[in-house]
Amino acid sequence: MLSPASESGREPSAFPVLFLVDIDSEARERIAAALTRRFGADYQVRAAGTEPEGLAMLEQFRDDGVRVALVAADLALTRDEGGITFLERAHVIHPHASRVLLVAMDRRGTRIPFDSLAALRHATALNRIDFWVVKGGFSPEEWLYLRIQEALSTWTRLHGPHHEVLRIVGEQWSSSSHQLRETLSRNTVPFGFYSSDSERGRELIAAHRVDVARLPAVILHDGSVVHEPTTVDLAHALGVQTRPSSQVYDLVIVGAGPAGLAAALYGASEGLRTVVLEDRAIGGQAGTSSMIRNYLGFPRGISGGDLVFRAWEQALLFGAEFVFAQLAIGLASRNGLNAVTLSRGDDVLGRALILASGVEYRRLGVPSLDRWTGAGLFYGAAGSEAPALASERVCVVGGANSAGQAALHLSQFASHVTLIVRGAALQASMSDYLVRQIQATSNIDVRLRTRVVEGHGTERLAALELEDAEGRRETIPATAVFVMIGAEARTHWLGPAIRRDDHGFVLTGRDLPPDACEIDRPPLPFETSVPGVFAVGDVRHGSIKRVAEAVGEGSVAVGSVHQHLARSQPAGRG
Numbered sequence: 001m002l003s004p005a006s007e008s009g010r011e012p013s014a015f016p017v018l019f020l021v022d023i024d025s026e027a028r029e030r031i032a033a034a035l036t037r038r039f040g041a042d043y044q045v046r047a048a049g050t051e052p053e054g055l056a057m058l059e060q061f062r063d064d065g066v067r068v069a070l071v072a073a074d075l076a077l078t079r080d081e082g083g084i085t086f087l088e089r090a091h092v093i094h095p096h097a098s099r100v101l102l103v104a105m106d107r108r109g110t111r112i113p114f115d116s117l118a119a120l121r122h123a124t125a126l127n128r129i130d131f132w133v134v135k136g137g138f139s140p141e142e143w144l145y146l147r148i149q150e151a152l153s154t155w156t157r158l159h160g161p162h163h164e165v166l167r168i169v170g171e172q173w174s175s176s177s178h179q180l181r182e183t184l185s186r187n188t189v190p191f192g193f194y195s196s197d198s199e200r201g202r203e204l205i206a207a208h209r210v211d212v213a214r215l216p217a218v219i220l221h222d223g224s225v226v227h228e229p230t231t232v233d234l235a236h237a238l239g240v241q242t243r244p245s246s247q248v249y250d251l252v253i254v255g256a257g258p259a260g261l262a263a264a265l266y267g268a269s270e271g272l273r274t275v276v277l278e279d280r281a282i283g284g285q286a287g288t289s290s291m292i293r294n295y296l297g298f299p300r301g302i303s304g305g306d307l308v309f310r311a312w313e314q315a316l317l318f319g320a321e322f323v324f325a326q327l328a329i330g331l332a333s334r335n336g337l338n339a340v341t342l343s344r345g346d347d348v349l350g351r352a353l354i355l356a357s358g359v360e361y362r363r364l365g366v367p368s369l370d371r372w373t374g375a376g377l378f379y380g381a382a383g384s385e386a387p388a389l390a391s392e393r394v395c396v397v398g399g400a401n402s403a404g405q406a407a408l409h410l411s412q413f414a415s416h417v418t419l420i421v422r423g424a425a426l427q428a429s430m431s432d433y434l435v436r437q438i439q440a441t442s443n444i445d446v447r448l449r450t451r452v453v454e455g456h457g458t459e460r461l462a463a464l465e466l467e468d469a470e471g472r473r474e475t476i477p478a479t480a481v482f483v484m485i486g487a488e489a490r491t492h493w494l495g496p497a498i499r500r501d502d503h504g505f506v507l508t509g510r511d512l513p514p515d516a517c518e519i520d521r522p523p524l525p526f527e528t529s530v531p532g533v534f535a536v537g538d539v540r541h542g543s544i545k546r547v548a549e550a551v552g553e554g555s556v557a558v559g560s561v562h563q564h565l566a567r568s569q570p571a572g573r574g
């Protein structure tokens with residue numbers, strides 16, 4: 001055992017554990033010593049040389065009430081994927097510990113061996129690990145500390161004592177408590193939730209005179225209490241801007257998802273007076289993604305929340321203004337400017353307007369499946385996940401072309417694909433060529449008039465429970481399910497002047513019919529049927545529903561905004 005130096009006054013045995021398992025005794029000792037040197041003041045570093053020894057030690061920690069913050073295991077522990085299996089078992093014993101996979105380089109020290117890379121791909125796609133570290137390097141500063149610090153910061157934020165801007169007292173399982181927690185989490189506001197029937201909850205109720213008939217209640221930093229808070233109450237409590245500071249802007253952007261954030265960043269950084277209107281939370285759909293793995297420059301993935309908050313900070317520093325808890329509900333032309341009416345009565349005028357209001361994927365609405373979102377339950381296309389699903393049994397839900405294409409794509413990797421369709425025949429909603437391909441593919445089976453009613457599993461999604469039209473239930477194995485039951489554009493508030501397709505997606509540029517434009521020139525890239533109004537990201541007809549595309553379009557559309565502004569009168573600048 002390596003004994004940590006105590007500086008915090010606590011007994012070292014009470015420190016959370018950083019646990020390491022590696023059969024290579026030299027590597028194990030070197031890593032454990034490095035971890036002790038860097039983290040020993042706050043954590044106890046413990047190590048094991050074999051899987052059984054490691055599991056026994058972890059069970060002992062659990063029985064003794066010792067918290068384990070991190071488990072790191074070498075990939076080649078007992079056999080090829082031993083480290084991954086070990087981390088899965090460790091996760092059952094200590095579900096909160098960060099799972100770190102240690103991966104050795106090849107003998108030359110130049111690259112990760114092919115087999116290890118395949119195992120790593122598989123483990124990350126199915127969320128079997130949280131972080132990975134390539135073993136090696138001369139100094140642990142080069143390869144070890146940054147990743148371990150990242151894992152410990154995540155663990156502390158989620159499970160350790162941390163700063164609480166707000167304390168909430170409420171009923172644990174009420175939907176208003178859930179909604180409040182979700183809103184604060186999506187806006188990355190650090191908070192503590194205390195169930196009203198817990199000891200701490202009762203203490204807070206007594207100390208702050210919380211009215212238990214009006215829960216949930218939020219206790220602010222000055223001790224004042226807001227009962228049953230609305231989003232606007234929360235915004236005010238946190239000092240967040242909910243009204244525009246001016247009436248006229250060069251650029252008004254509707255939606256603070258990736259497309260709106262990118263437009264805000266480039267608009268503001270290029271000198272345009274820019275405001276972003278957002279009714280819910282920074283980041284849109286991307287902010288709900290636990291791990292975005294296909295965004296350029298983040299080979300280890302990045303949580304959607306982290307990505308969008310960096311973008312928001314960046315846009316804010318360039319001078320973009322953000323107005324929250326306001327829904328854009330009307331659009332009209334006024335004196336050559338675009339006038340957006342907001343849900344709380346304000347009007348804001350823009351010399352140019354970018355619609356970046358995104359879509360909402362239709363959800364399955366199966367609560368027992370939700371915890372695997374992004375880690376077995378996927379909304380949208382299957383492209384990036386498919387190669388990692390070799391030999392797995394997977395499902396696709398949906399009967400349209402996108403679902404058919406996903407099933408075919410997945411069938412090249414997975415051992416078996418089940419296509420789950422509510423309708424009575426694939427032909428009703430899918431192109432004939434796809435139907436024929438599906439019928440000719442031996443490892444795809446189609447369940448018609450069927451829906452998903454439950455998800456089952458412990459560490460990973462393991463099975464789906466299906467129900468047919470006669471109410472008969474069947475449980476089938478599935479480690480991943482791709483849901484493609486459509487997405488909805490929230491564009492009903494735009495008047496008829498903004499041309500849309502049959503599904504409400506906004507037509508722009510060359511997609512506009514020739515008679516659609518109000519002016520006598522071809523539309524600019526991303527321009528809608530109304531001059532000076534642009535649409536980018538998922539809300540745009542023909543977009544491919546990806547973070548990278550939304551960011552790209554939001555950035556590029558600012559070029560069109562400049563062209564529009566250069567051509568139009570500089571009317572009504574505020």
Ligand SMILES: Cc1cc2nc3c(=O)[nH]c(=O)nc-3n(C[C@H](O)[C@H](O)[C@H](O)COP(=O)(O)OP(=O)(O)OC[C@H]3O[C@@H](n4cnc5c(N)ncnc54)[C@H](O)[C@@H]3O)c2cc1C
Nearest residue numbers: 255257258259284285286328357358359537538545546547
């Ligand atoms: C769970 C999940 C995981 C995903 N994972 C990935 C992934 O790993 N990789 C990837 O590339 N893509 C992923 N996507 C898709 C990706 O998130 C979207 O393509 C992307 O967010 C689209 O960005 P956007 O800005 O166009 O729209 P959105 O992200 O939908 O943002 C639109 C914003 O506009 C706001 N808004 C809408 N209407 C109004 C209004 N009238 N007034 C004010 N505000 C309004 C909404 O509240 C929202 O915040 C995922 C999507 C989901 C749901």
